[in-house]
Amino acid sequence: MAIRRREVLLGGLALAQLAAAARLRGQTNGAPTRAAVVVGVDKTGDLPVLQAAASGAKSIADWLAGEGFEVKLIDDSDGKVVTADSIKRAVTELVNRGTLTQLVIYFSGHGVAFGTSEFWLLTGAPDDLAEAVSVTECIDQANRSAIANVVIISDACRSIADFDTTLLHGTVLFPKGGFVPGAQSPDVDRFFGTRQGAPAYEVKLAADNFAGIYTSTLLDAFKHPRPGMITRVNNMDVVSNRALKAFLLDQVPARLRAANSKVIQYPDSKVESSETAYIGRAAALATQPAGPAPPNITISDLASHQFSLTPVGPLSSLRDVDAEALHRASADSELIRTQHELLDAKKADSFDTETGFFVTGASVRAVWIAGDQGGEIADAGDSKDRPALIKIPHGYQKPVTTALVFGDGSGTVLAALPGFIGSVVVSSGQVTSVKYSPSPRGSRRDEYATENTRIEGLRALAAASAKFGVFRIEGDKETRVAAGRRLADQIRVLKNVDPTLGLYAAYAYADANLLEQVRSVQSYMRGDLGADLFDVALLADKLTGQQVERLRGEVVPFCPMLTQGWQLLRVRDVALPENVQRARDSLRPALWTTFGPQGMEFINRAIQLAR
Numbered sequence: 001m002a003i004r005r006r007e008v009l010l011g012g013l014a015l016a017q018l019a020a021a022a023r024l025r026g027q028t029n030g031a032p033t034r035a036a037v038v039v040g041v042d043k044t045g046d047l048p049v050l051q052a053a054a055s056g057a058k059s060i061a062d063w064l065a066g067e068g069f070e071v072k073l074i075d076d077s078d079g080k081v082v083t084a085d086s087i088k089r090a091v092t093e094l095v096n097r098g099t100l101t102q103l104v105i106y107f108s109g110h111g112v113a114f115g116t117s118e119f120w121l122l123t124g125a126p127d128d129l130a131e132a133v134s135v136t137e138c139i140d141q142a143n144r145s146a147i148a149n150v151v152i153i154s155d156a157c158r159s160i161a162d163f164d165t166t167l168l169h170g171t172v173l174f175p176k177g178g179f180v181p182g183a184q185s186p187d188v189d190r191f192f193g194t195r196q197g198a199p200a201y202e203v204k205l206a207a208d209n210f211a212g213i214y215t216s217t218l219l220d221a222f223k224h225p226r227p228g229m230i231t232r233v234n235n236m237d238v239v240s241n242r243a244l245k246a247f248l249l250d251q252v253p254a255r256l257r258a259a260n261s262k263v264i265q266y267p268d269s270k271v272e273s274s275e276t277a278y279i280g281r282a283a284a285l286a287t288q289p290a291g292p293a294p295p296n297i298t299i300s301d302l303a304s305h306q307f308s309l310t311p312v313g314p315l316s317s318l319r320d321v322d323a324e325a326l327h328r329a330s331a332d333s334e335l336i337r338t339q340h341e342l343l344d345a346k347k348a349d350s351f352d353t354e355t356g357f358f359v360t361g362a363s364v365r366a367v368w369i370a371g372d373q374g375g376e377i378a379d380a381g382d383s384k385d386r387p388a389l390i391k392i393p394h395g396y397q398k399p400v401t402t403a404l405v406f407g408d409g410s411g412t413v414l415a416a417l418p419g420f421i422g423s424v425v426v427s428s429g430q431v432t433s434v435k436y437s438p439s440p441r442g443s444r445r446d447e448y449a450t451e452n453t454r455i456e457g458l459r460a461l462a463a464a465s466a467k468f469g470v471f472r473i474e475g476d477k478e479t480r481v482a483a484g485r486r487l488a489d490q491i492r493v494l495k496n497v498d499p500t501l502g503l504y505a506a507y508a509y510a511d512a513n514l515l516e517q518v519r520s521v522q523s524y525m526r527g528d529l530g531a532d533l534f535d536v537a538l539l540a541d542k543l544t545g546q547q548v549e550r551l552r553g554e555v556v557p558f559c560p561m562l563t564q565g566w567q568l569l570r571v572r573d574v575a576l577p578e579n580v581q582r583a584r585d586s587l588r589p590a591l592w593t594t595f596g597p598q599g600m601e602f603i604n605r606a607i608q609l610a611r
Contacts, residue, residue: 032068032069032070033099033100033101033102034067034068034069034070034100034101034102034103034104035069035070035071035072035094035100035102035103035104036061036064036069036070036071036072036103036104036105036106037071037072037074037087037090037091037094037103037104037105037106037173038057038060038061038064038071038072038073038074038075038104038106039057039074039075039082039087039105039106039107039108039109039120040053040054040055040056040057040058040073040074040075040076040077040082040107040108040109041053041054041075041076041082041107041108041109041110041120041121041122041123042054042076042077042109043076043123044109044110044121044122044123044125044126045121045123045124045125045126045127047110047121047126050109050110050202051202052108052202052203052211052212052215053075053108053109053155053212054075054076054077054108055077055211056108056155056211056212056215056216057073057075057106057107057108058073058075058077059215059219060106060108060153060215060218060219061073063219063222063280064104064279064280067279067280067281069104070094072090072094074086074087074090076123081123081124082122082123083122083123083124083131084122084130084131084132084133084170084171085171087122087133087171087173088171088172088173091103091105091173091174091175092173092174092175095145095147095174095175096175098146100147101147101148101149102147102148102149102150102151102277102279103145103147103149103150103151104150104151104152104153104279105138105150105151105152105153105173106153106154106155107120107133107153107154107155107156108155108156108212108215109121109122109155109156110125110156110157111135111154111156111157111158111200112157112158112159112160112161112165112168113157113158113159113160113161113196113197113589114160114161114165114166114168114587114589115563115564115587115588115589115590115591116136116196116469116563116564116567116591117134117135117136117563117564117566117567118134118135118136118158119132119133119134119135119165119168119170120132120133120135120154120156120170125168126161126163126165126168129167129168129169129170130169130170130171131171132168132170132171133170133171133173134169134170134171134172134567135152135154135170136564136567136568137170137172137567137568137570137571138152138172138173138174139152139188139190140510140568140571140572141172141173141174141175141176141571142174142186142188143185143186143188143513144174144186145174145186146186147186148186148187149186149187149188149189149273149277150186150187150188150189151188151189151190151191151241151279152188152189152190152191153191153218154190154191154192154193155193155200155212155214155215156193156200157194157198157199157200158192158194158195158196158197158198158199158200158268159197159198159199160197160589166585166586166587167585169570172570172571176571176573185477185513185515186513187272187273187274187277187476187477188272188513189241189269189270189271189272189273189277190268190269190270190271191218191244191245191248191267191269192267192268192269193212193213193214193215193252193265193267194214194265194266194267194268195266195267195268195298195299195469196268196468196469197468197469198265198266199265200212200213200214200265201213201256201263201265203216203259213252213255213256213265214248214252214265214267217247217248217251217252217255218244218248220251221239221243221244221247221248221251222239222280222281222282222283223283223284224284224287225239225243225247225282225284225285225286225287226247226286226287226288227286227287227288228243228286229243229244229246229247229282229286230243230282230286231243231275231276231278233276233278236281237281237282238278238280238281238282239278239279239280239281239282240275240276240277240278241271241273241277241278241279242271242273242275242277244269244279245267245269245271246319248267248269249266249267249269249296249298250296252265252266252267253265253266253296266296266298268298268300268469270472270474271474271475272474272475272476272477272480272512272513273476274476275476297321297325297326297328297329299333299334299335299468299470300316300470301318301319301321301326301329302326302329302330302333302335302336303315303335303461303464303465303468303470303471304316304317304318304319305318305321305326305330306335306336306339306461306465307461307465310454310457310458310461310490311454311486311489311490312458312483312486312487312490313483313486314483315471315472315473315474315483315487315508316472316473316474316475316483317474317475317479334468335464335465335468335470336464338463338464338467338468339460339461339463339464340460342425342433342435342459342460342463342464343456343457343460345360345423345425345433346358346360346387347423347437348387348421348423348437349440350440351389351421351439351440352440352441353378353389353391353392353421353439353441354394354418354419354439354441354442355391355392355394355396355416355417355418355419355420355421355439355442356375356378356389356390356391356392356416356421356422356439357388357389357390357392357402357404357414357416357421357422357423357424358387358388358389358390358421358422358423358424359381359387359388359389359390359404359406359423359424359426360381360387360388360423360424360425360426361383361425361426361427361432362381362383362388362406362407362408362426362429363380363381363382363383363388363406363407364377364380364381364388364390364404364405364406364407365377365380365405365406365407366403366404366405367390367402367403367404367405368402368403368405368603368604368607369392369396369400369401369402369403369416369607370400370401370402370552370557370558370607370610371395371396371400372395374393375390375391375392375393375402375416376390376391376393377389377390378390378391380407383407383426390404392416392418396416396418397418397530398418398529398530398531398553398556399415399416399417399418399529399530399531399533399556400415400416400556401413401415401416401556401557401558401607401610402414402415402416402557403600403603403604403607404424405600406426406429408429408597409596409597409600410429410588410594410595410596410597410599410600411594411595411600411603412424412431412592412593412594412595413557413558413559413561413593413595413603414434414557414561415533415534415556415557415561417436417499417529418442418529419438419439419442419443419444420436420437420438420439420442420444420499421436421437421438421439422434422435422436423435423436423437424592429588429594430588430589430590430591430592430594431590431591431592431593431594432467432590432591432592433463433591433592434500434561434592435459435463435500436498436499436500447493447494447496448493451493454490455493455498455501458490458491458501459498459500459501462500462501462504462505463500463504463591466504466507466562466591467591471504471507471508472508472511472512473487473508473509473511473512473514474512480512480513480514481514481517484509484512484514484517485517487505487508488505488517488520488521491505491521492524495524496524496525496528497521497524497525497528499525499529499533502521502524502525502533502536503533503535503536503561503562505517505521506518506521506522506535506536506539506540507535507539507562507564507565509521509539510539515540515541518536518539518540519540519541521536521540522536522537522539522540522542531553531554531555531556532554532555532556533555533556533561534548534555534556534557534558534559534560534561534565535560535561535562535565537555538560538565538568538569538572538574539565539568541572543555543572543574544572544573544574545573545574546574546575547575548574548575548576548577548580549575549577552610558576558577558580558606558610559576559580559583559593560593561592561593562591562592562593563587563589563590563591563592563593563594565593566584566587566593577606577609577610579602579603579605579606579609580602580603580606582599582602583595583599583600583602583603583606584599585599586598586599586600586602587599
């Protein structure tokens, strides 16, 4: 099954090497200012029973307690039931104290992904839709928690489930209202056991003795640190979060390779804290590894390298990777292949209209517009070689909500932007790419003429990186702000922001907790387009506490255009029109919002009411 943490026999690895780190006494004065909620779930509904989730959580809890953390362990050992409410109460109580400087949340168990959304499954899932943790929303709320350093550790799959997850919304662990205006924003460090879309694995050490390869390796980073990993902080030798990231990326796949395993697993970490931030101390002196490990070139490395070749520069630190190895990885990379496909896609340069859509990969059988006029299907397309051509009437002088219905009844909701052609790419029933380019007949064409090559390249790179979850700004606050400014300089055309790059950049800024940069993009785009694009307004906190129906004409369209935006509506307290909300249950796991046929029926009703 896609969600199963599969068993892998590691015959060559000694049990001692994978054991939990020795417990150390914490160095605290008075009440602990560091706390952790540690969760382990072996049995989830009727899914395959895991062997090492609960035991792994117990090992982590013991280690953190020895490091001076106040630990709340929640697991299903001895037949206990792990509920979302029990975890939320534990996290809420700690956050509401207002005294924590560091909070660690660890989970080991079954995990699933839906597009860019992720969930941890608890005892009652998947039958009980609330018995899951919405990881994406938790990260968003962690950014508002007023805790200096939040560390989220996940030893769980991030692959698509074998069951329908469209109704799985999950639970948000963090309470609302923790954010203090003017206070320093938290650094949220994320340590995921595997890359987006991939499984995580359990290992068999001996008969009836299992361990999560990721959890075992994480603990070993502190027990057996390598040269260069130890940092001196407050007269203690510690393994920083940055050093932990590098160790996990090297050692998890190395241990699987050493056992001649047929599977591979690449951890995915995002560290925002400084070089002195850490979870635990080094339990021993650094030791030299037996021999050099082959370089692990990840999609994140490739994305960073590709951005470093543009005026944007790297959005995260560039690892010291062998140039030849990087070249070999690039030649066979899904990221680079997707980037080239987007650059080579058919373009709408000859489409004779001022405002409209150019659709490849699907035919279009209907166009619905939230206004008094309808769209014109100049060519329905054939879903293969002939693109669909959609004209938007000249009467729309401002952005307008538009729904495109594809030949199979599925569809999408986008903003039609005056003077732009929206090029939509559909693959396997999902909208994989949307880009806005100035119409050949529009007044903006000359503005883009000298910038076209640069903008096209950045759009393709941003879209490909977003598809694989690696269009993100990393590093400490100073580094992120500098990278954000470089990105801001490159998404502009003269004094305006390219709509496509503005959307992608807003998500990257929000993920990096750079609210001022999000608001800058929102201000530029609103001034240029005459209305807010839903996603950008959402990320800029302009929709918080609002009912979208009351913002007709001011915010377009009436729902997120990128699928990941749907996962932020609840935590941002944004109320969609009733029919749009009902359409959500028909969302497909695409990068851009794509509804199944039933969802498009609700969108039709919403469009009718918006006229």
